[in-house]
Amino acid sequence: AKQQGSNNYQFYSFSRDISSYKKFLLEKDMRRAIVNEEFELYYQPQVEAATGKIKGAEALIRWNHRDWGMVPPNEFIPLAEENHLIHHISDWVIRKTCAQLWRWRETGYPVIPISINLSPIRLLKRGLVELVEGQLALYRIPASMLEIEITESSLLKNEIGVLKTLEELRKLGIKIAIDDFGTGYASLNYLHEFEADIIKIDQIFIQNITSANKKDAAIVSAVMHLAKEIGMQIVAEGVEEKAQYEFLKERNCDLIQGYYFSKPVPLPVFEELLHDGYLI
Numbered sequence: 001a002k003q004q005g006s007n008n009y010q011f012y013s014f015s016r017d018i019s020s021y022k023k024f025l026l027e028k029d030m031r032r033a034i035v036n037e038e039f040e041l042y043y044q045p046q047v048e049a050a051t052g053k054i055k056g057a058e059a060l061i062r063w064n065h066r067d068w069g070m071v072p073p074n075e076f077i078p079l080a081e082e083n084h085l086i087h088h089i090s091d092w093v094i095r096k097t098c099a100q101l102w103r104w105r106e107t108g109y110p111v112i113p114i115s116i117n118l119s120p121i122r123l124l125k126r127g128l129v130e131l132v133e134g135q136l137a138l139y140r141i142p143a144s145m146l147e148i149e150i151t152e153s154s155l156l157k158n159e160i161g162v163l164k165t166l167e168e169l170r171k172l173g174i175k176i177a178i179d180d181f182g183t184g185y186a187s188l189n190y191l192h193e194f195e196a197d198i199i200k201i202d203q204i205f206i207q208n209i210t211s212a213n214k215k216d217a218a219i220v221s222a223v224m225h226l227a228k229e230i231g232m233q234i235v236a237e238g239v240e241e242k243a244q245y246e247f248l249k250e251r252n253c254d255l256i257q258g259y260y261f262s263k264p265v266p267l268p269v270f271e272e273l274l275h276d277g278y279l280i
């Protein structure tokens with residue numbers, strides 16, 4: 001950075017410049033990242049609480065950037081949402097996931113449902129349902145093998161359009177998961193407004209379920225009870241400790257996802273896990 005001959009240089013603006021410079025570069029590079037195959041899907045297993053069996057996985061995008069190394073999605077997804085590249089990225093995730101499901105079937109791996117994260121911005125643009133339908137048909141994949149996670153807070157942004165698209169996807173037989181459940185402003189309203197299949201309890205509630213203060217334990221228990229009553233599947237996210245896992249297992253939580261069992265891992269590592277089938 002240039003100092004322009006003055007001595008009132010401030011660290012604050014320096015660090016701000018760095019981050020906006022990085023932002024600028026990332027945005028520029030994002031345009032060729034798909035073509036250059038710099039994106040990659042990592043997979044994090046979802047484990048059946050009762051048995052430790054791998055029953056599903058969430059696909060999480062990674063950007064392996066030439067100069068910056070691994071750029072976490074929290075850094076570039078918001079950028080992509082601003083500059084509309086989110087459409088290309090989302091479509092890449094859909095194609096990649098369907099192709100992978102096909103490959104696992106062809107090579108004799110157990111085929112488990114994979115859940116992907118979709119930005120509400122992609123849900124609002126036309127052509128999504130057709131793309132998903134086309135990919136499922138192309139690879140002859142049952143719709144039940146693809147799940148779509150939508151963050152609860154993002155449901156707020158355009159209720160009608162997003163909900164309508166989600167309903168169409170659901171008609172195809174795709175399961176819809178409400179991600180980060182409990183962190184939005186209208187959790188119960190969404191359960192009331194439209195049919196979803198899965199609730200993913202956000203990790204902020206899981207963190208403290210075994211602490212002396214019983215508040216979060218009560219919240220999680222109540223949400224699990226509610227899910228059972230209305231016939232939804234429940235996934236607990238961010239499970240890092242054995243005690244948390246035990247708590248959830250005792251209360252018949254369906255699926256567990258978190259570092260306690262596995263971090264999100266690259267494809268070859270995930271295939272080893274899939275081959276073994278169990279994480280306990």
Ligand code: C2E
Nearest residue numbers: 060061072073074077093117118119238239240258259264
């Ligand atoms: P998310 O969908 O809530 O994904 C869960 C995040 O929690 C992941 O971070 C995962 O690595 C992390 N995590 C999993 N288990 C644990 C645990 O036990 N402890 C802790 N502390 N963290 C855990 P990641 O992969 O960095 O992804 C961050 C967010 O980026 C995701 O949050 C999701 O909103 C977004 N994202 C990821 N991939 C995609 C994508 O393909 N498309 C879109 N639109 N968004 C994506």
Ligand code: CA
Nearest residue numbers: 058117149179
């Ligand atoms: Ca998610």
Ligand code: CA
Nearest residue numbers: 179180200237
């Ligand atoms: Ca989540």
Ligand code: CA
Nearest residue numbers: 151179180202
């Ligand atoms: Ca999240």
